[in-house]
Amino acid sequence: MGSRITFFEVEILDWKTKQQLCFLEKVEPNATISDIRLMFHKLYPQWYPSRQSIRLDPKGKSLRDEEALQLLPVGTTATLYFKDLGPQIGWTMVFLIEYTGPLFIYFAFYFRMPFIYGLDDRFPSSRHPVVNLACICHSFHYIKRLIETIFVHRFSHGTMPLRNIVKNCFYYWGFAAWLAYYINHPLYTPPSYGQKQVNLALIMFLTCEAGNFSIHVALSNLRRDGKRSKTSKIPYPTKNPFTWLFYFVSCPNYTYELGTWIGFTIMTQCVPAIEDTLRLMNGIWKPFRKNCLLLKHTRHWGVGFLSGGGLAFVELGPPPHF
Numbered sequence: 001m002g003s004r005i006t007f008f009e010v011e012i013l014d015w016k017t018k019q020q021l022c023f024l025e026k027v028e029p030n031a032t033i034s035d036i037r038l039m040f041h042k043l044y045p046q047w048y049p050s051r052q053s054i055r056l057d058p059k060g061k062s063l064r065d066e067e068a069l070q071l072l073p074v075g076t077t078a079t080l081y082f083k084d085l086g087p088q089i090g091w092t093m094v095f096l097i098e099y100t101g102p103l104f105i106y107f108a109f110y111f112r113m114p115f116i117y118g119l120d121d122r123f124p125s126s127r128h129p130v131v132n133l134a135c136i137c138h139s140f141h142y143i144k145r146l147i148e149t150i151f152v153h154r155f156s157h158g159t160m161p162l163r164n165i166v167k168n169c170f171y172y173w174g175f176a177a178w179l180a181y182y183i184n185h186p187l188y189t190p191p192s193y194g195q196k197q198v199n200l201a202l203i204m205f206l207t208c209e210a211g212n213f214s215i216h217v218a219l220s221n222l223r224r225d226g227k228r229s230k231t232s233k234i235p236y237p238t239k240n241p242f243t244w245l246f247y248f249v250s251c252p253n254y255t256y257e258l259g260t261w262i263g264f265t266i267m268t269q270c271v272p273a274i275e276d277t278l279r280l281m282n283g284i285w286k287p288f289r290k291n292c293l294l295l296k297h298t299r300h301w302g303v304g305f306l307s308g309g310g311l312a313f314v315e316l317g318p319p320p321h322f
Contacts, residue, residue: 005028005029006029006076007025007026007027007028007029007076008027008028008029008031008069008070008076008077008078009023009024009025009026009027009076009077009078010023010024010027010036010069010077010078010080011023011024011077011078011079011080012024012036012040012054012080012081012082013079013080013081013082014081014082015053015055015058015059015081015082015083016058016083018058021040021043021044021082022040022043022044024036024039024040027039027069028069029068029069029070030068030069030070031068031069032065032066032067032068032069033054033063033064033065033066033067033069034049034065034066036054036069036080037049037052037054037065040052040054040082047082047084048088050085050088050158050159051084051085051086051087051088052082052083052084052085053082053083053084053085054080054081054082055080055081055083056072056073056074056080056081057081058081060081062083063080085161086161086162086163087161087162087163088159088160088161088162089159089160089161089162089165090158090159090160091155091157091158091159091160092149092150092153092155094160094165094168095145095146095149095153096146096149096150097165097169098168098169098172098173099142099145099146099149099172100142100146101169101172101173101176102138102142102172102173102175102176103139103142103143105173105176105177105180106135106138106139106176106179106180107135107139108180109177109180109181109183109184110131110135110180110184112184112186116181117185117186120186122186122187123186123187124186127184128188128190130190130191130198130267130268131183131184131188133198133202133267134183134264134267134268135184137202137205137264137267138176138179138180138264140209141209141260141264144209144213148213148216152213152216152217152220153216153220154220154223175272178272179270179272179273181272182270182271182272183268183270183273189269190269191266191267191268191269192269197266197267197269198267200266201263201264201265201266201267202263202267203263204259204262204263204266205260205263205264205267206263207259207263208256208257208258208259208260208262208263209256209260210242211242211245211252211255211256211259212253212256212257212260214240214242214243215235215242215243215245215252215253215256216253218235218238218240218243219235219253222234222235242256261273
């Protein structure tokens with residue numbers, strides 16, 4: 001006779017009121033939290049899986065989708081707690097909204113809509129060539145981001161709370177408007193050192209954009225075995241020269257992003273562009289400073305796959321030989 005399977009019973013309570021929401025019978029021991037989410041969704045269609053937080057303790061952390069019921073510290077009658085995370089939106093859609101906004105906002109200023117600058121006889125009718133170039137570069141930057149979002153990026157987490165979309169878009173849309181207002185202003189003053197300054201800045205801008213794209217592709221290739229893969233892989237330099245920056249820094253995509261905005265700042269000689277460059281530098285420095293203590297106690301660290309732009313430092317052991 002074959003061994004008998006011991007089925008589990010799962011009681012799911014509301015994390016706040018402790019009221020029983022459902023009682024699942026004959027749940028297989030190898031069922032995962034993802035399976036339990038689906039069972040719960042069948043009983044409560046309004047709470048789709050990505051909206052559910054299933055946990056062992058009312059105030060504890062959410063259990064991961066891949067965790068098996070039989071490996072959790074529970075008996076054959078398990079008590080789990082449910083929390084509604086609210087309406088969710090996919091990360092792909094989040095980035096599409098974030099990056100599409102700056103394109104149209106910048107164009108509104110570039111074409112000098114009357115309600116923005118008004119009508120004044122002192123305003124010249126023609127634009128300085130660098131203003132046209134800045135519009136092309138700004139559009140290229142965000143079109144590249146849209147293409148990467150659709151064809152390159154792979155996300156560890158599928159969704160984000162819908163309520164966060166306003167906060168996420170505020171920076172991208174607000175900064176695009178602030179930047180575009182000054183660069184496209186009829187009284188805009190071109191760079192002090194003329195065309196040489198513009199040309200050098202343009203080379204820097206395009207080089208860093210190419211480098212940023214190369215790093216994003218390299219990071220994406222780490223997840224070729226699936227978006228939900230939990231296998232830890234570390235990116236290393238390849239034959240692509242843009243990836244050689246991995247020899248020196250853990251997050252070359254941020255390094256190239258910084259270089260992109262430095263180039264744009266030099267090209268336009270615009271204060272808002274300088275402000276964004278400083279903000280980006282501060283954003284890179286904070287997680288780096290936070291991990292400095294970790295670096296003191298390990299011989300070699302790398303960066304894991306980025307999720308929604310986050311930094312994931314992973315211990316590698318002794319540095320590899322190339």
